[in-house]
Amino acid sequence: MTTLYEFIEKDNYKTLFPTNSIKVFSKYGLEEIIKFINEDILKKKEEISQAYFLAQPWVYASKDRFHLRQTFQLDPIAQIFLYDFVFRNKNHFITTKLSGRESFGYSFNEDTNNSPSEDYKKFSEKLIELKRKYNFYGKIDISNCFNNIYHHDVVSFIARLINQVESAKLGTFLTQINEGRSTSCMPQGLFPAKVIGNFFLSFVESSRELNSEFVIRFMDDIYFFSDFREKIVDDIFIIQKLIGEKGLSLNEEKTFIQKIDDNEEYIGDMKQTLLDKRRSIINTYTIDEFDDDDSENRIVLSDDEIEYLTQMLHEKNLEEKDIELILTLLSAGEEDLLYLMEVVLNDSPHLMNKLYLNLSRNNVLSFKAIELIEKYLDNNNIQEFVLFWLCKIVTDLTVINEYTADILFKIYKHTSITNVVKCLILELQDNNYGFLELKRKITRGHSPELIISAMVGLISHEKGNRNKIYGYVGRTHPMMRTLTKVLSRLEPHDVENLFRNDEQRFEYTNNGSDELNPFIIHQEETSGGIIIDDDDLPF
Numbered sequence: 001m002t003t004l005y006e007f008i009e010k011d012n013y014k015t016l017f018p019t020n021s022i023k024v025f026s027k028y029g030l031e032e033i034i035k036f037i038n039e040d041i042l043k044k045k046e047e048i049s050q051a052y053f054l055a056q057p058w059v060y061a062s063k064d065r066f067h068l069r070q071t072f073q074l075d076p077i078a079q080i081f082l083y084d085f086v087f088r089n090k091n092h093f094i095t096t097k098l099s100g101r102e103s104f105g106y107s108f109n110e111d112t113n114n115s116p117s118e119d120y121k122k123f124s125e126k127l128i129e130l131k132r133k134y135n136f137y138g139k140i141d142i143s144n145c146f147n148n149i150y151h152h153d154v155v156s157f158i159a160r161l162i163n164q165v166e167s168a169k170l171g172t173f174l175t176q177i178n179e180g181r182s183t184s185c186m187p188q189g190l191f192p193a194k195v196i197g198n199f200f201l202s203f204v205e206s207s208r209e210l211n212s213e214f215v216i217r218f219m220d221d222i223y224f225f226s227d228f229r230e231k232i233v234d235d236i237f238i239i240q241k242l243i244g245e246k247g248l249s250l251n252e253e254k255t256f257i258q259k260i261d262d263n264e265e266y267i268g269d270m271k272q273t274l275l276d277k278r279r280s281i282i283n284t285y286t287i288d289e290f291d292d293d294d295s296e297n298r299i300v301l302s303d304d305e306i307e308y309l310t311q312m313l314h315e316k317n318l319e320e321k322d323i324e325l326i327l328t329l330l331s332a333g334e335e336d337l338l339y340l341m342e343v344v345l346n347d348s349p350h351l352m353n354k355l356y357l358n359l360s361r362n363n364v365l366s367f368k369a370i371e372l373i374e375k376y377l378d379n380n381n382i383q384e385f386v387l388f389w390l391c392k393i394v395t396d397l398t399v400i401n402e403y404t405a406d407i408l409f410k411i412y413k414h415t416s417i418t419n420v421v422k423c424l425i426l427e428l429q430d431n432n433y434g435f436l437e438l439k440r441k442i443t444r445g446h447s448p449e450l451i452i453s454a455m456v457g458l459i460s461h462e463k464g465n466r467n468k469i470y471g472y473v474g475r476t477h478p479m480m481r482t483l484t485k486v487l488s489r490l491e492p493h494d495v496e497n498l499f500r501n502d503e504q505r506f507e508y509t510n511n512g513s514d515e516l517n518p519f520i521i522h523q524e525e526t527s528g529g530i531i532i533d534d535d536d537l538p539f
Helices: 004-012 021-028 030-040 076-088 114-134 151-161 165-179 191-200 230-243 269-279 305-313 320-329 335-345 349-361 367-378 384-397 404-411 419-426 433-442 448-457 462-474 478-488
Strands: 058-062 069-072 102-106 138-143 213-217 221-226 256-260 299-301 507-508 515-516 529-534
Touching: 004 021, 004 076, 004 507, 021 030, 021 076, 021 165, 021 448, 021 478, 030 478, 058 349, 058 384, 076 191, 076 478, 102 114, 114 213, 114 221, 138 230, 151 165, 151 191, 151 213, 151 478, 213 433, 221 230, 230 256, 256 305, 299 305, 305 320, 305 335, 305 419, 320 335, 320 349, 335 349, 335 367, 349 384, 367 507, 384 419, 404 419, 419 433, 419 448, 433 448, 433 462, 448 462
Parallel strands: 102 213
Antiparallel strands: 058 069, 138 221, 138 256, 213 221, 299 529, 507 515
16 A cells, blocks of 8 residues: 555445445545645635534444444545545554553554554464463453543644644544534544554553553553463553543453463364464455455365354354354355345344445345345334445445335335435436436435535436536535535546446346346355455455
8 A cells, every 4th residue: 555545445345334435536536635625624714714624424333233333424525634644644653562562453564554454363363472471361441442532632642643733633623523522523433543543542551550561452452461460450450540531441341350271262273274364364355456366365265164164154142253254254155145144134233244245255146135135124223334234235236227226215215214324325326217316306405425425426427417516516615616626527437447337246136036247256166165365355
């Protein structure tokens, strides 16, 4: 990764609510948008009184079956600012090692952002190494950490880490997107936000008050190691005082001290091998990019491993980590796929994005799978995160025809619909089946995120009429003027490579037949099982 665009593009499909709008604006409008941010929003010109970061709408991702994670749906202006802020200052987000202290997680290494999966692998290896060395270890987790970080604490930290000028920029951003609220101001699910959060917590391992022989941290998960239990007890009290000064507290259910080898979980050889393969995945997933020549980094599943994962799928009381392992590595047949979809929908809704990624790299989407989605949509209450990814399966992985258009309008009219889900439908480059009329209606006056998505969806519309619409929208707000200038010069072929084309989509009809325009994937039968390109797999 050497450019800001690559940084944004590589992270897009690993975010909680990825849309195509950011891909369009980051590819074709970075220079203009960054200029607008720096010269109009941050310099606060008096003649541009309306130039500011808009208050961003809340969205709710699933954490598990019953709990939600609150975050923002950032518009392209806000999102590009955040990525640019961290990318410009990446030399300040390089991890430094301290004696007896190590941190892992989201960071940079010169011009490249480190792979979280590789860092987690190193963290896990260090955990095993330290467990072999010491008699006791303790674990703590900061409760709801990133929603509870205080605005002024982050800004003050950035002033110390970088400088006052940069901290003022971030402060303006956090204040305006959150309407001045001091907590719940940090976006979640985006790599640059995780970088800021990770380095903000560096005060934990850098504190010389701690007495344990070794302390390691991955984000807000912290481990203490010592031959003496009392040292770990003392450190847990010290940490509570340190984080308490910043309005943070520990998760009581995830705080414990344990003697090494007591109740250690045994993992079988086969499962350990699969976990190692998962951890070896390079964190560079993009939906459209595959490298035919990159065979060194591919993951090979043997027939025995495929059988092991398939049997695991049908075990009773399947654990979340096992479901994620299956979604990451297994290319399931239709019967197993349908069962896997039901497991995710009913028991693990927070893994819907992993289900989408599984489907996107395999040619197993079928009539029955789409029928299952249609049936699930009959539920009156569907979590926003689930509805978003169900919609994304249809918009990204199927041919848009009269039948899939009916499904999308069923989603658009669903009682649980939210704006972030509507955005997926409005971004579609297909303007048949009533989509054009819907987009034109939206551009006449709705919330900013819907208008932006509708304008992106109009790129494929007749240029003269489209640009006339852009012109009217651009007069409503300085931000809209900047965005419409970018869009008005685009041709439909400019964005074809940013959206999946029909050759990569499943064609769904109402007669029960399965017609598949084969996905462009790296999966081939070999004597050793299935070859999966590691670029297709998320962390």
